[in-house]
Amino acid sequence: MIAVDTQSYSRDSYSTMTAILRGFRRTCPHCGKGSFFTGYLKVGDCKSCNAPLAEIRADDMPPYLTIFIVGHIIIPALVLVEAAYAPPMWMQTVGWSALTLGLTLGFLPYIKGAVVGLMWHLKMKGDEQR
Template identity: 30%
Template sequence: MSEHAYPPLNTLSTGIRCRCPRCGKGPLLKGYLTIRDECPVCHLDFSFADPADGPAFFVMSGVGVIGMMAFMAFEFTVHPPIWVHMVVTLPLLALMCLSVLRPFKGWLVSEQYVHKAAPPEWQSIGKHGEGSKWR
């Protein structure tokens, strides 16, 4: 089928469910975070998808802010010993990061598809390098 035969889908819905951004049925990821080569249902090539470290950065930042607010509220109200933070708070923060990372990566890939993301192409306009008058 051609690409225009697929209706536009909600990027948040397909991203959270980690589904193909074009058909909404095929799985986007294989394993925990590895993007498939193509959709097994509509055969969309996922080579355009390269969120790199974006999901990890945004998830760690968001969970860090929320986690630190919860950490401080817990610390100031209960005053637990440090070992309680090591046993409770640290694993809880790691669990929060890992649980949000996969859907966030799916959402970023869906957004890349909708906005037709492509690798950057650089082209010289002749204002530097050979021929420069700054020698």
Template identity: 35%
Template sequence: MSLSTDNPKAAERAYDLPGSFAHALWRGVLCKCPRCGEAKLFRRWLKPVDTCPNCSLDISGQRADDLPAYIGIFVTGHLLAPVIIALVTAFALSAMALLGIIIPLAVIMLIGLLQPSKGAVIALQWWNGMHGFRKERVEEPPA
């Protein structure tokens, strides 16, 4: 079934829009399309698809830039700080042993967080209608 972007009402019936910003963000973290939540958001490690094959959302205009890396650094730093403090205070490790534990752990965490962070940033941009995305929301039922 092909979806036409000329008729947004017809396109909305084919998929469920997220009900909240948190739901859209979670779809991005799971590396799924923020609009439909079905199709993959990335065709390669950090290269998003141009258009969603399920709902025809044009993703090519996204501008995640460096924000996913900053998010990864921020989260990694905050998660590793207690680990570093515990290693330094509880064990008598040399500086080289500490570096041998902390640096690989930090690199693995950063690599693991990079793609979900980029998906979340793309979902943030879609939800707010930034960088060529159209702001779409679930219609509230009349009171």
């Protein structure tokens, strides 16, 4: 692995929100052009500017935020559907489980990208405790 000096990447030319939004779009939070995902959730270095994003460990925050957001979508919808239509229990079990899984898998890479963007801008690697 090539050692890259992370101090040489100036983060003063863009705001924290810009880095978060670039990450949310799953593009490099530094240059905004290259992709940094090498798999579904695997973070690698930027393919465009070679920013060392692979060293960022955003372990627990993306799943936490995803659960928080999906829960705030599913629970009110579940209550409203139950009050208005009262579908059979088997239909609710299958439907809400599938919708929860789909939303979770759909949101997770975008939220992880946003967290990586935030951590990149704040110069956090996520391994300070080790």
